[in-house]
Amino acid sequence: xxxxxxxxxxxxxxxxxxxxxxxxxxxxxxxxxxxxxxxxxxxxxxxxxxxxxxxxxxxxxxxxxxxxxxxxxxxxxxxxxxxxxxxxxxxxxxxxxxxxxxxxxxxxxxxxxxxxxxxxxxxxxxxxxxxxxxxxxxxxxxxxxxxxxxxxxxxxxxxxxxxxxxxxxxxxxxxxxxxxxxxxxxxxxxxxxxxxxxxxxxxxxxxxxxxxxxxxxxxxxxxxxxxxxxxxxxxxxxxxxxxxxxxxxxxxxxxxxxxxxxxxxxxxxxxxxxxxxxxxxxxxxxxxxxxxxxxxxxxxxxxxxxxxxxxxxxxxxxxxxxxxxxxxxxxxxxxxxxxxxxxxxxxxxx
Amino acid sequence: xxxxxxxxxxxxxxxxxxxxxxxxxxxxxxxxxxxxxxxxxxxxxxxxxxxxxxxxxxxxxxxxxxxxxxxxxxxxxxxxxxxxxxxxxxxxxxxxxxxxxxxxxxxxxxxxxxxxxxxxxxxxxxxxxxxxxxxxxxxxxxxxxxxxxxxxxxxxxxxxxxxxxxxxxxxxxxxxxxxxxxxxxxxxxxxxxxxxxxxxxxxxxxxxxxxxxxxxxxxxxxxxxxxxxxxxxxxxxxxxxxxxxxxxxxxxxxxxxxxxxxxx
Numbered sequence: 001x002x003x004x005x006x007x008x009x010x011x012x013x014x015x016x017x018x019x020x021x022x023x024x025x026x027x028x029x030x031x032x033x034x035x036x037x038x039x040x041x042x043x044x045x046x047x048x049x050x051x052x053x054x055x056x057x058x059x060x061x062x063x064x065x066x067x068x069x070x071x072x073x074x075x076x077x078x079x080x081x082x083x084x085x086x087x088x089x090x091x092x093x094x095x096x097x098x099x100x101x102x103x104x105x106x107x108x109x110x111x112x113x114x115x116x117x118x119x120x121x122x123x124x125x126x127x128x129x130x131x132x133x134x135x136x137x138x139x140x141x142x143x144x145x146x147x148x149x150x151x152x153x154x155x156x157x158x159x160x161x162x163x164x165x166x167x168x169x170x171x172x173x174x175x176x177x178x179x180x181x182x183x184x185x186x187x188x189x190x191x192x193x194x195x196x197x198x199x200x201x202x203x204x205x206x207x208x209x210x211x212x213x214x215x216x217x218x219x220x221x222x223x224x225x226x227x228x229x230x231x232x233x234x235x236x237x238x239x240x241x242x243x244x245x246x247x248x249x250x251x252x253x254x255x256x257x258x259x260x261x262x263x264x265x266x267x268x269x270x271x272x273x274x275x276x277x278x279x280x281x282x283x284x285x286x287x288x289x290x291x292x293x294x295x296x297x298x299x300x301x302x303x304x305x306x307x308x309x310x311x312x313x314x315x316x317x318x319x320x321x322x323x324x325x326x327x328x329x330x331x332x333x334x335x336x337x338x339x340x341x342x343x344x345x346x347x348x349x350x
Numbered sequence: 351x352x353x354x355x356x357x358x359x360x361x362x363x364x365x366x367x368x369x370x371x372x373x374x375x376x377x378x379x380x381x382x383x384x385x386x387x388x389x390x391x392x393x394x395x396x397x398x399x400x401x402x403x404x405x406x407x408x409x410x411x412x413x414x415x416x417x418x419x420x421x422x423x424x425x426x427x428x429x430x431x432x433x434x435x436x437x438x439x440x441x442x443x444x445x446x447x448x449x450x451x452x453x454x455x456x457x458x459x460x461x462x463x464x465x466x467x468x469x470x471x472x473x474x475x476x477x478x479x480x481x482x483x484x485x486x487x488x489x490x491x492x493x494x495x496x497x498x499x500x501x502x503x504x505x506x507x508x509x510x511x512x513x514x515x516x517x518x519x520x521x522x523x524x525x526x527x528x529x530x531x532x533x534x535x536x537x538x539x540x541x542x543x544x545x546x547x548x549x550x551x552x553x554x555x556x557x558x559x560x561x562x563x564x565x566x567x568x569x570x571x572x573x574x575x576x577x578x579x580x581x582x583x584x585x586x587x588x589x590x591x592x593x594x595x596x597x598x599x600x601x602x603x604x605x606x607x608x609x610x611x612x613x614x
Contacts, residue, residue: 103441231460235452237442241435244404246512247428247456292442 020289021296024303031310032085036077038314043072079212080204084313084326085306086216087204087272088282090264092305093223093298095279096286097261100233100294101254102166108280109265112165112258113172115276117146118269120176123183123196132211136270143266146172147258202275202327204313215271222264223302229257230294237292275327277334278305284341308333355379355415355547356431356516358401362409362571363393370396372571373410378516378549383542385558385579386551388568389592394551395436397568398520401549402433428456432509434502436520443492446485446504451476453511479510483537498525502534510541517541519550523557535561555583559606567591580606 037043051069053059061069091109098107109115121142125135147169154168187193226233232253235243243250268275286300309326312333316326357377363370370393378384388394399405401412403419412419414430432453440449454472480486483503488496493504502522509517517538523531538548538561552558558565558579565583566576569591575582588596588608596608 100442105441228460231452231455234444234448235455238440238444238449238452239435241399241402241404241433244424245402245428245431245433245435246452247423247425249424287442291448292444293448 021299021303024289024300024307028085028303028307028310031307032081035081035084035310035314036073038318039072039077041072043069043077048073074209079207079209080313081310082209082212082216083204083207083271084309086212086219087268087275088278088305088307088309089223089302090219090268090305091275091279092282092286092301092308093226094261094265094268096283096294096297096301097226097229097233097257098279099283100237100297101257101261103237103239104166105284106280107166109261110173110276110279112150112169112262113146113174113176114143114262114265115269115274116173116176116180117149118143118266119200119274120146120180120183121266122199122270122273123180126196126199127183127187127192129192136215136267139270140263140266142176143262143269144259146176147262149175151255151258198325199273200327201325202273202330203323203325204272204316205323207271211271215267219264219267222260222267223298225260226257227295227298229253229260230298233257233294234292237294273325273327275309276331277338278308278330281334281338281341282308285337288341308337356401356518356549357413358397358410359413360410361397361400361407361412363396363400363405364408365396369571371400371407374568374572375410376401376549376566376573376576378547380515380547381542381545382547382563383538383561384547384549385562385565386549386568387553387555387558387565387583387591388551392568393571394568395520398433398518398549398551402431402518403427425456428512428514430514431516431518432512432514434505434509434517434519434522436524440493443494446480446488446491446493446496446500446507447476449493449504450479450507450511453479453508453513456512476507476511479507482510483507499527499530499534502526502530506534506537515545516547516549519548521551521553523552523554531557555579555588556607558583 033045033048036048037045047069050059050061051066051073054061054066094109094114095107098109098111099105101107102111104111118139119142122135122139124142125138130138150168150172151165152168153171154164157164157168184193184196187196232243232248235246235248236250236253240250243253265279282305283297283301286297286304289304290296290300309330312329313326315333316324316329355378357375359375361374362372374393374397376384376386376397386394386397396405400407403412403424414422414427419427451472454475458472477486477489480489483506485500485503485507488500488504493501496504502525506517506522522534526534535557538550542548542563562579564577565579567574567582567587574590575587583606585596585598585608588594595611597611599607599609601607
């Protein structure tokens with residue numbers, strides 16, 4: 001930590017901008033609208049406005065045009081955009097929460113084994129040929145089981161300090177990754193294995209409007225629960241003793257935040273499979289914009305993550321004739337994005 | 351000392367089958383500064399953490415204003431005692447203003463302004479604290495980018511914003527330059543003059559001489575000696591505590607210091 005940094009003028013990206021939240025919200029709305037127009041059958045913004053205008057009885061559309069738009073917008077595009085936005089928001093907020101709670105800028109939903117456990121649960125359901133609802137349910141149970149295992153290992157090795165908790169998460173993650181490999185080995189190589197592997201790559205195809213509309217409010221509820229913990233999580237980010245001395249019930253806040261973050265992670269995984277990187281880099285990007293206070297950071301992370309995943313989905317849909325799994329796109333985009341963020345935030349990590 | 355406020359009695363603590371503390375008692379009352387001295391690994395931090403209620407003693411009890419500490423809620427304790435940990439680091443670039451404002455958490459609850467006040471009044475009280483500590487110029491600087499001395503002041507600012515009657519500081523002088531150390535001592539004296547109780551651990555006998563009303567020496571898990579610095583901090587005590595021979599020097603102004611007899 002050099003004193004030289006005190007003297008040099010702060011570059012623009014280090015200024016904190018609470019006004020960035022409304023701006024990000026506008027960008028989200030615009031990118032959502034843009035994503036609705038994009039696809040094999042291009043729509044114009046005018047089509048979108050006409051369709052929603054017709055729903056509000058402001059304009060009238062020819063019946064066949066209305067049917068076409070209804071099918072395209074409500075059945076095909078809206079589920080994807082809603083799913084992309086809510087999954088991006090959920091993974092990013094979960095990442096921001098894990099980073100605060102573990103006081104570790106490199107923490108992400110993968111930490112504590114949440115991702116690995118969720119993937120194992122979902123893959124198990126796919127292997128057993130269970131219903132979509134069961135895939136979601138087992139994914140959630142798997143995520144929570146992995147976190148419980150990680151926390152259990154940490155507790156078994158004395159006081160659940162930061163390091164033992166991270167180690168517990170690594171062990172739990174490795175365990176569930178091994179189980180996942182075992183499932184892949186057992187899967188029918190002509191039928192089940194491709195399904196599992198494809199699903200693990202992360203994809204927004206096949207999400208119905210009702211699935212998206214059921215999962216989104218649940219994810220929002222998880223995000224709201226984390227927002228309620230914003231201030232005590234700030235104290236916790238300063239240190240355990242610091243938080244205790246400020247009257248924060250450390251165990252309650254930490255495990256409450258872990259449970260809520262795991263809940264929304266598992267929901268995201270069960271909806272779309274493994275979508276990496278976003279939970280790591282989006283919170284960092286948000287932190288550069290609004291600073292580390294969770295009351296601003298969590299909503300900003302949600303917006304950044306939603307915008308990023310909508311954008312990634314647009315690329316996944318339009319880069320090639322068919323479709324690239326979105327997980328591949330987020331990894332490819334996420335790495336340079338994270339490098340950029342790393343370059344700009346590393347000074348504060350020393 | 352107008353009645354002790356924070357009292358630890360006969361505290362014992364073991365870590366990994368090793369006895370760290372074995373019957374240490376320490377008290378701090380309103381309006382006094384107490385120094386806790388001891389060799390490295392003598393258990394100073396453990397004793398302070400026991401006083402804060404962060405650790406559960408194997409034996410002994412801690413009382414806050416006559417009430418058993420374990421009978422009080424974490425938040426009730428936080429409204430009375432503030433804690434400044436040793437070399438506190440922050441992984442995220444919170445602004446100094448945010449760090450100081452966290453001190454209002456015990457009174458404000460998790461969502462907003464302190465009870466009976468407004469956000470504006472809260473912000474104003476943060477400003478007042480920062481002005482008092484002469485760190486107003488740091489208000490919008492990230493905590494991760496200021497010097498160790500400035501961080502220490504930000505954390506003391508947080509303790510003041512907490513409105514605590516008792517401050518527990520774990521080696522607050524560590525890493526501070528000489529001037530910052532002397533200024534911090536003056537500040538602690540001023541806080542005591544306002545009626546606050548301060549207890550701090552330190553590695554420098556001079557700090558006890560210059561800034562403290564009482565000093566306690568932690569030896570073999572107990573308080574080996576305790577009292578006014580002049581009586582307790584003798585050359586013999588220094589030799590016993592640290593295994594070095596020193597001579598005592600008295601300045602013209604009557605302040606006491608130590609110098610090594612030989613460095614060979």
